[in-house]
Amino acid sequence: MTNPLISLFTSRRRVVETFTPQRTLADVVLPPQTRLTLEHALAQVRNHALIFGRWGLGDRHTLGRGLAFNFAGPPGTGKTICAEAIAHELGMKLLVVDYAEAESMWIGETPKNIVATFRAAAEQSAVLFFDEADAIAMRRSAGLSMPHDREMNVTVNVLLRELEAFNGIVIFATNLALNFDPAFERRIRTHVLFDMPGVEERARIWELQIHPKKTPLAPDVDFRRLAERYVLSGGDIKNAVIKAAAAAAAEAGPDLGKRICRRHFECAAEEVVSAKSIMQQSLFAGGGVAAPDRFSVWRKVEAQWRSAILVALGLAGTAFVAALAAVALVLLR
Ligand SMILES: Nc1ncnc2c1ncn2[C@@H]1O[C@H](COP(=O)(O)OP(=O)(O)OP(=O)(O)O)[C@@H](O)[C@H]1O
Ligand SMILES: [Mg+2]
Structure with missing residues (x-):
């Protein structure tokens, strides 16, 4: 089978x-x-x-x-x-x-x-x-x-x-x-x-997102400070860490000298925060109404079809009545 x-x-x-x-x-x-x-x-x-x-x-x-x-x-x-x-x-x-x-x-x-x-x-x-x-x-x-x-x-x-x-x-x-x-x-x-993480949890999540031995961090990096400053979810922190690493890696100079510094993490966290607020604005654009999901779109299309069918039936009914009246007129003459 x-x-x-x-x-x-x-x-x-x-x-x-x-x-x-x-x-x-x-x-x-x-x-x-x-x-x-x-x-x-x-x-x-x-x-x-x-x-x-x-x-x-x-x-x-x-x-x-x-x-x-x-x-x-x-x-x-x-x-x-x-x-x-x-x-x-x-x-x-x-x-x-x-x-x-x-x-x-x-x-x-x-x-x-x-x-x-x-x-x-x-x-x-x-x-x-x-x-x-x-x-x-x-x-x-x-x-x-x-x-x-x-x-x-x-x-x-x-x-x-x-x-x-x-x-x-x-x-x-x-x-x-x-x-x-x-x-x-x-x-x-x-x-x-699953609630949003508090400061303690955020600080630990920041640390968990990097490799304890391989990730090159500058001495000015302070995860506790980042956790206090930015209210982010674990997923946001993951995105910020990857962005910070990408920015540090893109800087000029030999790879061996590259470090992820506090400014990289801060810029990345700012970016994630502003991306989130843009998403929220687009989701709630138009007076706080959430963007339609596919089912409400489906319902809308279905409602439009239903009105079109009703109009067509109405017209057909009117035509039928008119035809009946015409036949009656002919017969009565
Ligand atoms: N509580 C956490 N502890 C450690 N890492 C976390 C935590 N929450 C999120 N992360 C990190 O963020 C990534 C995304 O998290 P995950 O996919 O589990 O979130 P989710 O709640 O399932 O989100 P969604 O509702 O969007 O599916 C994880 O792979 C992990 O790296
Ligand atoms: Mg998930």
């Missing part, structure tokens, strides 16, 4: 990918509360075999034995790297589904592919990670008026069914946890909130 996932794995844009995790929890800096919630989540995973195996609960409960976690937080706060670190900690592979990409590629076939993805994770004993999963977590719509709503509802129902039957670990990463479907929320064991 052919595996329906083969086409997903071999497609040019990889929306489903399995890999052996490299990064560990030592590579992630988290605020104490987030770290604690994550430790509890890991303890649940480690005790899973004990509870459902030796203690016999698996024989009593054949459904709902899996562990589902939701990592929620702003971009660049370490959700993806943490999913990788957890799989590493458990000695498992990570099966990543880039959900936002997948949904746009799987139009009309999302439920079938979700089933195949769960099956692949079970076969490979991999931690299943739905990245950018905001759309799945959304409330099922009551109206069911649009084709997209209908497909979304079927998708969420299939996902709930698969989650219920899955006896493994599933992690969802979302930027917005507000719109959660209550049924979906019930099946998620733990929500881990």
Whole structure:
């Protein structure tokens, strides 16, 4: 039998990918509360075999034995790297589904592919990670008026069914946890909130982004100062470090004499801060209204078509009535 996932794995844009995790929890800096919630989540995973195996609960409960976690937080706060670190900690592979990409590629076939993805994770004993999963977590719509709503509802129902039957670990990463479907929320064991890092965490993230031995730093570099001065996410800090290194490397002179100095880091951090504010302006251009996503664009197109069809039907109706009147006139003469 052919595996329906083969086409997903071999497609040019990889929306489903399995890999052996490299990064560990030592590579992630988290605020104490987030770290604690994550430790509890890991303890649940480690005790899973004990509870459902030796203690016999698996024989009593054949459904709902899996562990589902939701990592929620702003971009660049370490959700993806943490999913990788957890799989590493458990000695498992990570099966990543880039959900936002997948949904746009799987139009009309999302439920079938979700089933195949769960099956692949079970076969490979991999931690299943739905990245950018905001759309799945959304409330099922009551109206069911649009084709997209209908497909979304079927998708969420299939996902709930698969989650219920899955006896493994599933992690969802979302930027917005507000719109959660209550049924979906019930099946998620733990929500881990990834907050923006504070000064302490930022200072450690700056340090983690460079190589402790190989990266040439000038003596004036002070990560604590950078952490106090710039409120950035871990992802922003990573970008700033790469920009600073690129600027230092581009300077004239022999490579051996090149150093990344405080000014390189400061310029890079300024650039990242201003790039973020430009992004925010373009996202919220037009009086604080967010730029339309593809579904609102789809709804708009559908609404335009609907009005066009109504106008056409109206015109056809008028023409029909006029024709009837003409026939009646002829007959009455
Ligand atoms: N808490 C953190 N500790 C250490 N490094 C971090 C942390 N957060 C982010 N980083 C760095 O930033 C990079 C991007 O982070 P990651 O992709 O995990 O963020 P994310 O929360 O998944 O973002 P998004 O919501 O945009 O997917 C990581 O590869 C890592 O180098
Ligand atoms: Mg991510």
